[in-house]
Amino acid sequence: MIVKPARSLLSLLIGLSLTAPLFAADADRWEIPVAVKTLDNGLTVVVSEDRSAPVVGVSVVYKVGMRLEPKNRSGFAHLFEHLMFEGTPNAPEGTFDKVITGGGGRNNGSTRPDYTNYIEVAPVSALEPILWLEADRMKTLDFNAKTLKNQQDVVKEEIRVNVKNQPYGGFMWIDISQQAFQKWENNHDGYGSFVDLENASLDDVRAFHRDYYGPNNAVIALAGDISPEQGFALAEKYFGKIERRETPPKPDVSEPLNTKEKRITQPDALAQVPAVAVAWKIAERGSADQAPFAVLAEVLAGGDASRMYQGLVKGKEMALNIDFLFGLTGPFEYDGPTLLTLFALYKPNVTSEQLIEEMDAQIAQIVKDGVDAEELARVKTGMLSDLNTNMESFLNRADSLAIYQALWGDAKVVNQVPGKIESVTSDDLKRVAAKYLTAENRTVIDRKPAAMLAPAAAPAAAKN
Amino acid sequence: MTKTLIALVISALIAPVAYAEIAALPKDLPAYSADKPLPVPEIAKRVLENGMTVWVVPRDGVPRVDYVLAFKDSGLAADPADMPGMASMVAGMLNEGTEKLDSKAIAETAQSYGGSVAAGAGNDGMTVFANALASKAGPMMQLMSQIARTPTFPEKEVALAKANALQGLKAAEAQPGFRAERAMLTAVYGDHPYARTQATEESINAVTREKLQQAYKLRVRPDQTLLVITGRIEADAAFELAQTAFGDWKVEGEPLKATAASRGEAKPSFVHLTREGSVQSSVRIGRPAIPATHPDYVPLRLTSTVLGGGFSSRLMQNLREDKGYTYGAGVGYRGQASGGALVASADVRNEVTGKAVGEFFAEYQRIGSEPVSAAELDMNKRYVAGGYLISNQLQGAVAGTLASNWLVGLPPEFLGEFVPKIREVDAEQVQAMGKKYFDPKAQSIVVVGDEAVVEQLKEFGKFEDQ
Numbered sequence: 001m002i003v004k005p006a007r008s009l010l011s012l013l014i015g016l017s018l019t020a021p022l023f024a025a026d027a028d029r030w031e032i033p034v035a036v037k038t039l040d041n042g043l044t045v046v047v048s049e050d051r052s053a054p055v056v057g058v059s060v061v062y063k064v065g066m067r068l069e070p071k072n073r074s075g076f077a078h079l080f081e082h083l084m085f086e087g088t089p090n091a092p093e094g095t096f097d098k099v100i101t102g103g104g105g106r107n108n109g110s111t112r113p114d115y116t117n118y119i120e121v122a123p124v125s126a127l128e129p130i131l132w133l134e135a136d137r138m139k140t141l142d143f144n145a146k147t148l149k150n151q152q153d154v155v156k157e158e159i160r161v162n163v164k165n166q167p168y169g170g171f172m173w174i175d176i177s178q179q180a181f182q183k184w185e186n187n188h189d190g191y192g193s194f195v196d197l198e199n200a201s202l203d204d205v206r207a208f209h210r211d212y213y214g215p216n217n218a219v220i221a222l223a224g225d226i227s228p229e230q231g232f233a234l235a236e237k238y239f240g241k242i243e244r245r246e247t248p249p250k251p252d253v254s255e256p257l258n259t260k261e262k263r264i265t266q267p268d269a270l271a272q273v274p275a276v277a278v279a280w281k282i283a284e285r286g287s288a289d290q291a292p293f294a295v296l297a298e299v300l301a302g303g304d305a306s307r308m309y310q311g312l313v314k315g316k317e318m319a320l321n322i323d324f325l326f327g328l329t330g331p332f333e334y335d336g337p338t339l340l341t342l343f344a345l346y347k348p349n350v351t352s353e354q355l356i357e358e359m360d361a362q363i364a365q366i367v368k369d370g371v372d373a374e375e376l377a378r379v380k381t382g383m384l385s386d387l388n389t390n391m392e393s394f395l396n397r398a399d400s401l402a403i404y405q406a407l408w409g410d411a412k413v414v415n416q417v418p419g420k421i422e423s424v425t426s427d428d429l430k431r432v433a434a435k436y437l438t439a440e441n442r443t444v445i446d447r448k449p450a451a452m453l454a455p456a457a458a459p460a461a462a463k464n
Numbered sequence: 465m466t467k468t469l470i471a472l473v474i475s476a477l478i479a480p481v482a483y484a485e486i487a488a489l490p491k492d493l494p495a496y497s498a499d500k501p502l503p504v505p506e507i508a509k510r511v512l513e514n515g516m517t518v519w520v521v522p523r524d525g526v527p528r529v530d531y532v533l534a535f536k537d538s539g540l541a542a543d544p545a546d547m548p549g550m551a552s553m554v555a556g557m558l559n560e561g562t563e564k565l566d567s568k569a570i571a572e573t574a575q576s577y578g579g580s581v582a583a584g585a586g587n588d589g590m591t592v593f594a595n596a597l598a599s600k601a602g603p604m605m606q607l608m609s610q611i612a613r614t615p616t617f618p619e620k621e622v623a624l625a626k627a628n629a630l631q632g633l634k635a636a637e638a639q640p641g642f643r644a645e646r647a648m649l650t651a652v653y654g655d656h657p658y659a660r661t662q663a664t665e666e667s668i669n670a671v672t673r674e675k676l677q678q679a680y681k682l683r684v685r686p687d688q689t690l691l692v693i694t695g696r697i698e699a700d701a702a703f704e705l706a707q708t709a710f711g712d713w714k715v716e717g718e719p720l721k722a723t724a725a726s727r728g729e730a731k732p733s734f735v736h737l738t739r740e741g742s743v744q745s746s747v748r749i750g751r752p753a754i755p756a757t758h759p760d761y762v763p764l765r766l767t768s769t770v771l772g773g774g775f776s777s778r779l780m781q782n783l784r785e786d787k788g789y790t791y792g793a794g795v796g797y798r799g800q801a802s803g804g805a806l807v808a809s810a811d812v813r814n815e816v817t818g819k820a821v822g823e824f825f826a827e828y829q830r831i832g833s834e835p836v837s838a839a840e841l842d843m844n845k846r847y848v849a850g851g852y853l854i855s856n857q858l859q860g861a862v863a864g865t866l867a868s869n870w871l872v873g874l875p876p877e878f879l880g881e882f883v884p885k886i887r888e889v890d891a892e893q894v895q896a897m898g899k900k901y902f903d904p905k906a907q908s909i910v911v912v913g914d915e916a917v918v919e920q921l922k923e924f925g926k927f928e929d930q
Contacts (some may be wrong), residue, residue, distance in 0.1 A: 103496055126496075128497065157812070209829070305572045381577070
């Protein structure tokens with residue numbers, strides 16, 4: 001279970017890994033209606049009409065995340081996300097939640113490397129108040145020392161509950177990024193150090209809001225019981241008068257593939273079962289290798305039918321589970337250096353080296369033989385179905401559309417992903433596995449219960 | 465993670481924070497528009513000749529079908545006292561081999577239908593969940609039927625499941641919430657079967673293929689089975705699929721016994737579980753409550769929502785937004801077929817452990833001693849109604865709720881009646897529920913954390929260290 005930096009544990013996002021199709025009947029194809037309009041102030045509005053329920057999903061995505069936070073303020077983008085809920089001069093602290101709760105809605109927010117999203121789902125009768133609230137906090141915030149202190153405390157508790165007080169402590173996304181990447185933007189801890197969080201000032205909050213939270217740096221998507229005309233008109237009504245604000249130039253965060261393998265061992269004071277994270281740098285967004293990566297991850301570790309589940313959990317019986325991650329996002333939802341990470345808990349009678357050897361054998365088999373037509377077809381069918389499912393919830397649909405628009409500049413990518421996946425061939429998988437899933441490009445963390453790493457102190461070892 | 469991981473006595477009450485009366489709203493904030501009529505799912509119902517119940521809710525959304533197959537009185541509460549958690553193992557093994565397909569073939573077949581099929585166990589029943597692309601509705605029904613009717617519990621799969629469950633248990637023991645839950649279940653339910661729903665090393669080791677087969681044979685039978693079908697399928701076509709897949713399934717043996725009622729009250733207990741190096745205390749506060757079919761069910765659900773059901777709830781506003789003690793605080797009502805519980809939780813930094821318990825109890829005291837304001841009551845009713853609408857948008861959630869309601873004894877109509885019933889609850893009832901169920905003196909407390917925090921808990925009771 002990967003717990004992402006988010007406003008709340010009441011996570012409303014169900015599954016981010018996108019997936020999609022071949023040999024599925026035409027009846028199984030689901031074209032998602034997408035209408036896009038950009039307001040004069042630069043705010044892009046996406047609407048997906050679906051009248052099947054009197055409900056609407058809303059996602060406001062800002063094109064700023066962990067990569068762009070100030071260098072001596074690790075964790076600031078996420079702390080800032082919390083402060084977006086803490087009131088404005090017009091709507092004091094508490095108003096935001098009460099209005100949405102009273103409208104029957106749910107809300108949340110989360111911070112990722114390349115974006116920060118603010119999401120609501122509610123009966124459509126609450127839509128206008130929700131848009132008013134989103135526009136209000138886009139204009140300005142109540143820069144308030146008391147709420148800053150309060151949320152510094154809350155975020156520290158979030159880090160305690162998800163990292164410091166948990167076995168494995170998010171090492172499969174936090175620590176692995178620290179080890180695999182070279183540039184600060186990509187390799188710092190996006191949850192942040194307590195010192196950096198405590199040093200955050202109201203001036204930092206003001207500057208971040210001014211620089212990154214203008215309408216021209218944002219996308220709003222609406223999905224559900226609303227037409228594009230209505231959605232565009234409401235966006236104009238509530239957001240149209242917000243002035244655009246200059247956004248700082250983006251640093252070059254790109255990194256080449258790694259050229260030397262890195263393996264480290266970490267002690268875990270709380271864990272009782274060892275775990276391993278094996279990560280490779282992947283292709284950049286928009287690369288011809290991106291869709292093959294999405295399919296390759298599913299072939300290798302996407303569920304019970306995957307090769308590594310069948311080979312390592314079943315078969316060799318070495319691992320308790322095998323899961324994959326595309327950093328903190330999905331295979332089409334990043335816009336900078338990202339890792340494909342395999343994460344497994346493994347049994348005490350095997351070593352991480354043996355486990356990785358088996359993983360390598362599985363990868364080598366794909367490099368050599370590719371994937372046969374039957375397997376490729378069923379994996380793609382599963383992906384199509386997952387993609388459809390991700391579009392079912394109006395909340396997830398709005399959020400995916402806003403993310404595609406923010407990262408790809410085009411929400412209609414949602415209807416292209418199935419085709420991108422369908423066109424992946426066995427040769428694509430061979431090529432991508434051979435190019436990226438190499439030892440040189442790999443970073444490994446072997447996370448062991450501290451007791452397993454202290455043999456000298458153990459009486460049994462002393463006897464030897 | 466993986467499917468094999470086993471997925472007051474208070475002397476000095478701290479004065480409650482003055483609850484911010486619903487503050488005046490911003491003057492130019494637009495009003496909510498008129499609510500649309502509440503959609504109520506139309507459920508087509510049929511009973512097969514063998515007694516199996518089939519409900520269909522056709523939908524025109526995502527091109528997918530969702531199936532939920534629920535077996536009543538077959539869950540964790542039906543496990544022998546020395547075999548806690550066995551129902552999870554029985555359910556987990558259903559898709560690990562049938563008379564026609566092995567485990568790998570089942571996984572590959574499900575994937576080729578664009579779906580999955582897997583089972584799990586709750587207190588009151590085992591449940592199989594399946595879904596597939598709409599074009600594969602028929603084949604997936606057949607696959608699910610095989611899994612439900614002809615599982616073989618292969619020796620090799622049982623051995624692997626046991627080995628993995630033992631490791632999974634070790635991994636779970638490292639999580640404070642898992643240990644807290646176990647202690648709270650005992651505090652709430654005593655020696656009732658609802659108290660022993662977590663597997664133990666002994667119970668996992670005692671599992672054999674024969675025991676699993678025997679439990680399956682006793683517990684899974686058509687006349688105590690419900691199949692819910694939702695999605696892109698017509699009712700007649702769905703009934704036909706059900707008839708073909710399950711019509712020739714025969715009833716055998718004696719019907720299952722319902723679980724005996726669990727207790728409604730318990731002498732509070734106070735448990736501290738030491739966790740070395742813990743930087744937070746996992747605080748759980750709980751007591752026995754009522755089964756889902758009890759007349760208090762609806763007002764109690766609303767009361768627990770006011771107290772601890774979301775961001776605007778009193779516990780969240782107090783412990784998180786005002787005090788900054790925690791990332792999240794809340795309380796949940798668990799309504800089961802033969803009993804229930806109210807369990808509150810928050811993970812807080814060590815130094816505020818005692819204060820956090822004090823704030824919980826201040827809010828508990830207040831909800832029973834003063835009426836909730838009209839604005840706060842209305843906000844919470846609308847929040848519950850919104851939750852229904854949001855969940856009703858998802859066809860799988862509709863199927864899941866119908867099945868879980870059925871397992872706890874609620875009729876199918878209850879789904880559509882819930883919101884209207886919630887709207888009828890008044891402030892007096894909420895206060896009465898508060899007084900009846902949230903009296904601090906009736907609550908057990910479990911804290912998992914550093915040894916030193918016990919010192920902060922003295923005023924709440926005499927804590928037993930385990």
